[in-house]
Amino acid sequence: MDLSYSPEYEAFRDEVRAFTREFGDRAPPAGDMREWQNLLIARGYAARTIPKEYGGFGAAPDVLKSRIVAEEFIAAGLPMGMSGQGISMLVPTLLEVGSEEQKRKYIAPTLRGEIVWCQGYSEPGAGSDLAALTTRATEEGDDFIINGQKIWTSTAAQADMMFCLVRTEPDKPKHEGISYILFSMKTPGIEVRPLVTMTGRAEFNEVFFTDVRVPKSGVVAGRGQGWMVANATLKHERGMLGDPNQAGTRLKAIVDLMREETVDGVRLMDNPVLRDRLLKLQARAHAMEFHGLRLLTSRLKGEDPGVAGLIVKLMGCELNHQLAAFAIDALGELGVLYGGSQHSRNNGNWQWNYMFDLGLIIGGGTAQIQKNIIAERGLGMPREPKPAKA
């Protein structure tokens, strides 16, 4: 164990810190998000390891430097640049399995925020059982004609493009006949209907396809390879969810809240029951933080972290949700106020987080699906017996 950083890394940290001091005022909300993003890419604080020819900074992969960047941006209270399904899921997928043409065409504008993507996987009848999807793509010359429906598609209303799973070979076994295809959301025949969620906002949508004609060149890694490609993406999605930095930030906010907020003149922090619950969560947040460091070291050394790596989505999403749930309990009746209501604290953000986090526990593979993965891949337990053919 050695938690110190070598001089090379300390120097790097100084450089990042100097940047955050000098340019912090250009960050949103004051500055424009895309300008901020381009500045970060130019300096290597976003898209750091993505090759130059695809619009990245082209640094050698170094997870420690990435961590230092994250630490310093969090400490300075600055946004890390753009995220979203295109940047965090599609780009790594294209780098892994995309064609040279696809990489050149899509990665750079995606990184710069010029193309916003949405992920068209789930369907009304295919959620956890994603491979049961039925949206059809039939061949017609150089095009596919798509018919069917997607659901729970985040940001579809704002998106320029979709990365989508469609069934191209209906006669093949369910995992084999799927293709992964990229196309424009402006294509005629696509209808997006916002789906309002429990938060009161429309965070996701239903998307309907009626004879949507898209070029075959959008297929990633070849026709029928969609399941393999989707799994590459899901790996990145689960890596993104359950981020321990978020738990640390939330915990700090709750500690501040409990030191300031009073009931009958008594600080929440002086209520032993609430304090005990807070301390339980603090221990969990520390455990996940150090667990993250442990995984980081495994990655640095190229070791397979095994089961330790598979638990992050489950435990991280759950912890974030519990933190928000606790903050609401600590607030008591104030905890029912929402948005900018009179008397509401933190603009009702705890309530919003509490609800939205439940969505994150469900999305990207539910808690139950994560437990199946942990048990089967992590502990080598038997898979569910295949259902008898109907």
Place this chain on the structure above:
Amino acid sequence: MEFGLTPDQKMMQESIGRTLERVCPLERVRKTTDGTARDVLTAIAELGVTGMLIPEEFGGLGLQLLDAALAAEMLGRHVAPVPFVASSVMAPLALLGAGSEAQKRAYLPKLASGEATAGVAISEHASGARDKAGISARAGKLSGKSLFVLDFAGAEFFIVADNFGALHIVDADAKGLERTAFTTIDVTRAIGELSFDTVDAEPLSSGNPQATLERLIDAGRIMLAADTLGAGGRMIEKAVDYAKQRKQFGRVIGSFQAVKHMCAEMVAELEPCRALIWYAAYAFDAFPDQARRMAVHAKAHTAEVGTFVARTATEVHGGMGFTDLLGLHYWFKRIGFDRQALGGPEKVRHDAAVAQGWIGN
């Protein structure tokens, strides 16, 4: 930056594990009734486990608390009925923190070699005084009583904290000292009561005894957490193995999702405890200002997770888990002991709030 074990640490931990596998199988554990298996102690003493924290000049290995935590994990894994937390960790730290040169020379080498073991009587400071326990020191003599003395059985001497947190060494055979062993759920560990009637004691008065006492408590709590990590890890392995071979309804029970999910939840809860304990143990030496906060969190959180693992792993075994035949209860009880010793979770979390200045003492 490297958050992980060195190759040496991994090797050491494996070799302790292999030795315990050989000298301390369940049949051996079953034969102990007072928490002290001399032969097991001798075997681990040969590997240096008893002297890990003791500097080389006194016959030890001169390692750090993280190394001791790795050993504690293995002892918990094998429910080893040997003194360790008090005798090999807390007592040496007391002597190193507050002992004179002469005291170090007199006591450390025999602890290092395993020739003698020491008990530690500080429970009143870690978890509060029960049944009017407390020790007053007057003119070099101790009176009163201390409960829940760790590594009680067979100790040659005791490290005792008086009511003011000053530390003393008391010979086990001292005149006026009465020793009463307690019957507990966990036969692999010995605790008991010391009762003092104007007993001769040697003060440990170099350095800062009160600060040393706080360090002992932190270290002890981290060791108990590491012990639970080991015991819990073994219980999960046993549950998973059992689930892969036990059949009901014509299939192995491990193919039932209810059972798989129990196993997944156990491992998902326990795995982050490992990082928390490593960090707490490392911070004990490297970042003393974080030591108290991390020690209490490691102790309390691992205790909570340990309890969950102990009951869930037992349930996965069905009726068999509840029998003495399988012996799973040794691990169950060890985790139960670790949870309460040196402060239960609520008490320990209270200490965490104080350590962070969230509340007054």
